[in-house]
Amino acid sequence: MDKKISKDIQSLIEAYEFLVKGIDTKAKESEDRAYGGIIRAGKGMLVESLAKSLIEISWKELGINSSRLSLEKETVKIPIKKEYIKRVKSPEVKKFIKNHIDDFYYPLRTDVHVHIDGKFKIAVECKAYTENAMLKRILVDFTLLKQVFPDMLFVLFQLESQLGGDYSSPNSIKYGSRSTHTLLSYFDIDLNIITLLEGERKVDEPIHKPTYYKALRKKSLLEALEVFKNLLK
Numbered sequence: 001m002d003k004k005i006s007k008d009i010q011s012l013i014e015a016y017e018f019l020v021k022g023i024d025t026k027a028k029e030s031e032d033r034a035y036g037g038i039i040r041a042g043k044g045m046l047v048e049s050l051a052k053s054l055i056e057i058s059w060k061e062l063g064i065n066s067s068r069l070s071l072e073k074e075t076v077k078i079p080i081k082k083e084y085i086k087r088v089k090s091p092e093v094k095k096f097i098k099n100h101i102d103d104f105y106y107p108l109r110t111d112v113h114v115h116i117d118g119k120f121k122i123a124v125e126c127k128a129y130t131e132n133a134m135l136k137r138i139l140v141d142f143t144l145l146k147q148v149f150p151d152m153l154f155v156l157f158q159l160e161s162q163l164g165g166d167y168s169s170p171n172s173i174k175y176g177s178r179s180t181h182t183l184l185s186y187f188d189i190d191l192n193i194i195t196l197l198e199g200e201r202k203v204d205e206p207i208h209k210p211t212y213y214k215a216l217r218k219k220s221l222l223e224a225l226e227v228f229k230n231l232l233k
Helices: 001-030 035-062 082-087 089-100 131-147 178-184 218-233
Strands: 077-080 105-108 112-116 118-133 153-162 191-195
Touching: 001 035, 001 218, 035 112, 035 118, 035 153, 035 218, 077 131, 089 112, 105 131, 118 131, 131 153, 131 178, 153 218, 191 218
Parallel strands: 118 153, 153 191
Antiparallel strands: 077 105, 112 118
8 A cells, every 4th residue: 555545544534533532522512403413413424424535545546547436426216116006906096107107216315326437336325333223224225226226336334333243343254243144135235334443332332422432443444445446346
């Protein structure tokens, strides 16, 4: 890794420290917004920013023309399934849907859209933490996207994990958790799970509190970088 990439990684660590260590004070001082809302919004923006930065650094390290990569987010229209219309019992409703078929779609987008050469290739969902109840929703969204983009790649990018198992361990091989693997078995989604902070999330130990602060390690960012590089290839 060259010095420029190493410097970029260090900048991400510094940005993380600045936000997480300062967000508690900012939330307490705010008179316009509820404390919890500021915390959630701040962490959400941080995770998305980290994901985008790592993708751009990965692309740069691969040595590919920067003009071929775009992270512009747009709403995807998931069309109604024609098979469903056949199951509609009411003739009037069935006729109405057929007559307005172009208006029947579900608008969907994820946190980060990775376009390569103008084609939507990787969908990234960013979370401050994820539990399995949240994972179900993510898998449904990704399944819907796959109906439109069959070859799409999928990433869950999280600061902390509450999925159980060893997703938040420093081990290079993650065996996952029983619940998570069971959920994944019901969806045709090859999900890449990236967890930046070590140690399972605990509800009563928020990382923005000085007592429970978790450092973002260079090793975690480099591992995330390798995942993105392999996907971008």
